Amino acid sequence: MHFEIAYNPAHSLATAYLGPHESFRAEAQAMVSMSSTVRTETTATSKGQGGFLRGLKRAAFGGESFFQNRFSTDGSPGQVCLAPALTGSMVVHQLSVGRDLFIQGSSYVASAETVELDTQFQGFKALFSGESFFFLKASGQGPVLINAFGAIEERELSGELVVDTGHLVAFESGIEYTIGKAASGWIQSFLSGEGFVLRMRGHGKVWLQSRNPKEFGSTVGKLLPPREG
Amino acid sequence: MVTCSTTVEMSTHLNAGRSAGLFRVFFAFIIALFRKFLGGETIFVNRFRAPGGGEVVLAPSLSGHIIQKTLQGGQKLFVQSGSYLASTGTIDTRLKFGGLRTLFGGEGLALLECSGNGNLFINSYGGVLPIPINGSFTVDTGHIVAFEGNLDFKVRSIGGLKSLFFSGEGLVCEFSGTGTVYIQSRNLSSLVSWLSPLLPA
Amino acid sequence: MKYDIIDSPDYALLQIVLSRGEQIVAESGALVAKDTGIAIQTSMRGGLLGAAKRKLLGGESLFQNTYTASSDGERLFLAGAAEGDLRAKVLERGESFFLQSGAYVAHHGSELKIDTKFGGVRGFFSGVGFFMLRIEGPGTVFYGSYGAIHDIELSGGSYTVDTGHIVAFTERLDYRIRTFGGFKGLFFSGEGLVADFQGQGTVSVQTRNAASLASFLHPFRRIKPRSNN
Numbered sequence: 249m250h251f252e253i254a255y256n257p258a259h260s261l262a263t264a265y266l267g268p269h270e271s272f273r274a275e276a277q278a279m280v281s282m283s284s285t286v287r288t289e290t291t292a293t294s295k296g297q298g299g300f301l302r303g304l305k306r307a308a309f310g311g312e313s314f315f316q317n318r319f320s321t322d323g324s325p326g327q328v329c330l331a332p333a334l335t336g337s338m339v340v341h342q343l344s345v346g347r348d349l350f351i352q353g354s355s356y357v358a359s360a361e362t363v364e365l366d367t368q369f370q371g372f373k374a375l376f377s378g379e380s381f382f383f384l385k386a387s388g389q390g391p392v393l394i395n396a397f398g399a400i401e402e403r404e405l406s407g408e409l410v411v412d413t414g415h416l417v418a419f420e421s422g423i424e425y426t427i428g429k430a431a432s433g434w435i436q437s438f439l440s441g442e443g444f445v446l447r448m449r450g451h452g453k454v455w456l457q458s459r460n461p462k463e464f465g466s467t468v469g470k471l472l473p474p475r476e477g
Numbered sequence: 478m479v480t481c482s483t484t485v486e487m488s489t490h491l492n493a494g495r496s497a498g499l500f501r502v503f504f505a506f507i508i509a510l511f512r513k514f515l516g517g518e519t520i521f522v523n524r525f526r527a528p529g530g531g532e533v534v535l536a537p538s539l540s541g542h543i544i545q546k547t548l549q550g551g552q553k554l555f556v557q558s559g560s561y562l563a564s565t566g567t568i569d570t571r572l573k574f575g576g577l578r579t580l581f582g583g584e585g586l587a588l589l590e591c592s593g594n595g596n597l598f599i600n601s602y603g604g605v606l607p608i609p610i611n612g613s614f615t616v617d618t619g620h621i622v623a624f625e626g627n628l629d630f631k632v633r634s635i636g637g638l639k640s641l642f643f644s645g646e647g648l649v650c651e652f653s654g655t656g657t658v659y660i661q662s663r664n665l666s667s668l669v670s671w672l673s674p675l676l677p678a
Numbered sequence: 679m680k681y682d683i684i685d686s687p688d689y690a691l692l693q694i695v696l697s698r699g700e701q702i703v704a705e706s707g708a709l710v711a712k713d714t715g716i717a718i719q720t721s722m723r724g725g726l727l728g729a730a731k732r733k734l735l736g737g738e739s740l741f742q743n744t745y746t747a748s749s750d751g752e753r754l755f756l757a758g759a760a761e762g763d764l765r766a767k768v769l770e771r772g773e774s775f776f777l778q779s780g781a782y783v784a785h786h787g788s789e790l791k792i793d794t795k796f797g798g799v800r801g802f803f804s805g806v807g808f809f810m811l812r813i814e815g816p817g818t819v820f821y822g823s824y825g826a827i828h829d830i831e832l833s834g835g836s837y838t839v840d841t842g843h844i845v846a847f848t849e850r851l852d853y854r855i856r857t858f859g860g861f862k863g864l865f866f867s868g869e870g871l872v873a874d875f876q877g878q879g880t881v882s883v884q885t886r887n888a889a890s891l892a893s894f895l896h897p898f899r900r901i902k903p904r905s906n907n
Binding site for chain 1: 687688762825838839840858874883885886887891893894897898899901902
Binding site: 398410412430431441447458460471475476 | 537
């Protein structure tokens, strides 16, 4: 089982190629198309029954829930095409044992069954921006498919870096971080438009996205017709 | 701001223009607060400084491109206010309205008149296409990124009365003279129209 | 009439150069820019009766704009609403295909037929939002996508596509609409529907879908103020 990506950087499409009797898991909304030889089943229900996710918390932020579909083949090979909700790129990261990956919740697309996922909630809410975000911890080995809003940039961190939370896609364990505000003071935060940042320290890889989903959401959202409360 | 090195300091200032007297600053502050609360563009700017050196990575909110223009001498560039990303040097930006409606963030043209010496970074929704004009050219206002200061421009509705209400096209800007207009290939107004039927109550 | 598609597939823009008197009909909101000499005329699609019938289907504008060049070499720039690609399809007399209604941008040729009454393809969407159009030549139709366009060639086999990702398909294909086996998340607009295609032909798939974007943006909308009766 492996993933191949086309149409980067703006309109990425990932194709999962499955041999006979192979399977993988993907975020619920990601399926675009698939060959008729592939079966699907849901691995996590709203009641959080078992499945492949340990310690699954139903993470509901702004209507998002973390559910997965399991795609598998029987005696014949098959293909599944996957895509995220927003314009942007995807990348495959080969996870290896001992080098865990923290993935921002909405950046996860799919992974091999040999990858274990843990939801770790970083429930940090800001007074003005209403920001909150959660991370998934991916451990084990095998391919992990990650998406970015905009272009994806992989950086090798060695030292310190300040990263806007909305632009963080993933980072390797071994990197420490503290959360702070980009601006000093609450008024400044409100006026500057800059929200929360992570001051990251250590050694390892950091993946960034060139656009911020929440900024895009609020820019367009306020132009849309109002909704029922 | 996407990332920056820890040596970079950020401070927030009112963008009232460099040589603004007290009255202009006051007026700009009221306009800025007014627009911030009505959800329009704000004219507070962030200044990034790194006395010992450092790196700042900036990105706009919409998907698309970023272009760089160098201004010098008396050159002037009008930039649609949502398209301004950043500038360096002594570049001054003055907010100009193409009609009273833009004060409320509605249709029309909110422009930043940029002049001075330095680099100007402009972003687009979608791709950017520079169009050299020699005569007359019409651009849907939602598709204007920037245009050179020597061009004449007039904001109006696209056709007759019927077109105003039914064409689905908003306001257009008619340019005349000689100069370059930068157009973007997407606009938020069309995105909203396309998406609205799919939204639940 | 000469045309050029610029910036494909990221943010495709259609540039048309017209001879004096030539006309292009376009969707509302498709205009990017034009030489001032090009005249615009707004009319109702298919006359008053046809337009009234169409409004019932939803998701389509009642009006269309006809652009006429007043001299040779006048330029018209058009684009679709969504971030994505744009294609031109030249159809011979009698040649036809199915096009998702939200994808239509413009067409050239007064004899081109755009039919929304074709009953056979009504099942594709829940009835709210997009629907399928049957386009028949002679003429050229310009259509856009949300995301890149990925063509799937079928030669006898079977393939399943999420209906929100369908841009176009050839007429000879058989298809069956059903609900998706796995979990498709919190969706509106009749999502969770897939089409099983079978036979010989091409399905053009777009790598993003409007319902996912609507779902993402929904929490960012302003809340309607409550009114007391």
